[in-house]
Amino acid sequence: MLGGPVEFVYAGLPILTVLVGSVVLYWIRSRFWDARGAKWYTATLLVGGVWMLALAGYVLATDPTRQRQLAVLARTFGILSLVVWSLFLSRYTGTQLHRRRWFRALAALASVSFPVLAVTNGFHGLLYTGWVQASTPFPHTFGVFGPAYAAVVALVAAVNGYAFFVLVRYLLSTPNQSDVRITAVVLAGLSIPVAELLGVAGVFPADGIGHAGYGALPFVTLATVGLFRFSLLDVRPVARNTVIGDLRDPVLVLDGDSRVVDFNRASSRIWSGLETHVGDPFETVCPTLAERLTLPDGEASTSAQVVLSVDGSDRHFSVTVSRTEQATNGVGWYSVLLRDVTELERSRWQLEKQNDRLDQVASTISHDLRNPINVADGNTELLRTMIDDDGIPPERVADAADKLAKTRETHERMEEIIDDVLTIAREGKTVEDTERLSLVAVAREAWGNVGTGDAALTITGDRTLRAERSKLLRIFENLFRNSVEHGSTGSQNSGRSDDSVDHGPAEVTVEVGPTPDGFFVTDDGPGIPESHHENVFEYGYTTTDQGTGLGLSIVRTMAESHGWTVELDDSHDGTRFVFDTSGESRSADARDESAAP
Structure with a gap:
């Protein structure tokens, strides 16, 4: 019979701990049995369950001799449960303490010392110097410990304390653990020694009873939550x-x-x-x-x-x-x-572009140069037929001169094509060395290199570009030349015409300015026909007899060699080219970052 509410609590808490532990064991067995460390944790709960049953039996027993026996049994399995818990911590943290001889020796000594001393206590009296019969708050018998008990407690504290220290050190050194689970596991490890210390300090009403067992319920609850509910066991600790x-x-x-x-x-x-x-x-x-x-x-x-x-x-x-x-x-x-592999992918992309350019070079040499050569051969053949043994008849001199002029123009066109093809082949390779350049400064310099006539340049803002100076100048020069020659009737025949658009008014205004991701070049000329928007950057694209069709192809090639892209903005009046330079900026930043110590 229970003597009152205090005895009910002292007996009921261990029994409740056994019930909770049984539910946890079933849950682990059915859902986490294959999880790493689950079997070691189960062993801790099983040994602790015997501890709790012995503790409950001690409180409920009325015979002093039976109480002494159950008190020794409870202390023995309490020590064993702490040793098994230490072995689990060794397994979990990956320190493999249980494989070290000194730890195994201490764990074995801690496990057997108390029961051996308890059985032989009648011969030496080192573990218990005597037993006391108390009547409040309920009848119970407790032992007066001798010097050997302090040694056993110190040994168990050393084994369990070191293993717990290893756990805390591991958790604190692993940044990816949740604060909730860390707190739960740490509080679980502290609950049993804290309960014992509170009992020794007289916080609990029953003197002499080992109160460590009353920290087992929060231990089971918190350890299970931290280890299984939040899958702490699923995180590999080793190295x-x-x-x-x-x-x-x-x-x-x-x-x-x-x-x-x-x-x-x-x-x-x-x-x-x-x-x-x-x-x-x-x-x-x-x-x-x-x-x-x-x-x-x-x-x-x-x-x-x-x-x-x-x-x-x-x-x-x-x-x-x-x-x-x-x-x-x-x-x-x-x-x-x-x-x-961003840099590798960028290099692969640029290599593909370079291969495409080489294919276009071969196509240009085999096709575009063959046409003017055929024209030159035809004019030469006509001249040969005009000449007889007495020379060219006077009435055909003008015709012969015209044929020679056409042959000279054809040769000049061939030279232009060769120059542009060489530009694509030589300058299309990936830019490695760049410098920070002012958009305004380079645009104005390029404008001065081109015969612009009555055209006007407007720059709306500045930004810094990472580029190779000569190639950036060539981009602007080709675009400015394209705008001036195709946007002004006054200069349409005053030089070579690289690419074609319909001719417009006598004057054209070219505008350059920054965008969030690069810059733009636009003019207020008649623009490019909508039907030609998709192929304006293709090699050989032109609608005039004078153009090589490579001017805008060179612009695209120069841009791609920097990792940029260029597009024709068909929503704008006139002709507007938009450059996205963010690809080169990201790559340059990545190179700077990788080079940083």
């Missing part, structure tokens, strides 16, 4: 701080259920707030990446290419997924390694 944490490439770790269980600092640059999503499904945390990846079934790795936004810029990543087996249970884990 992750040095092997993964310091890698400059993003790394994600997925469990067998495709949940994100770990990551390194580099991953946080791509996915902010990752620490709040540990344990969440991969497709929820990283939807774009998950959509492109296929997790491997066997030992082979899978790979993919993906574009992700990093600090507001698109970066290209090569992704490799590898599967590993846990040695303890064979459950598959996945490591997702992302390599930033």
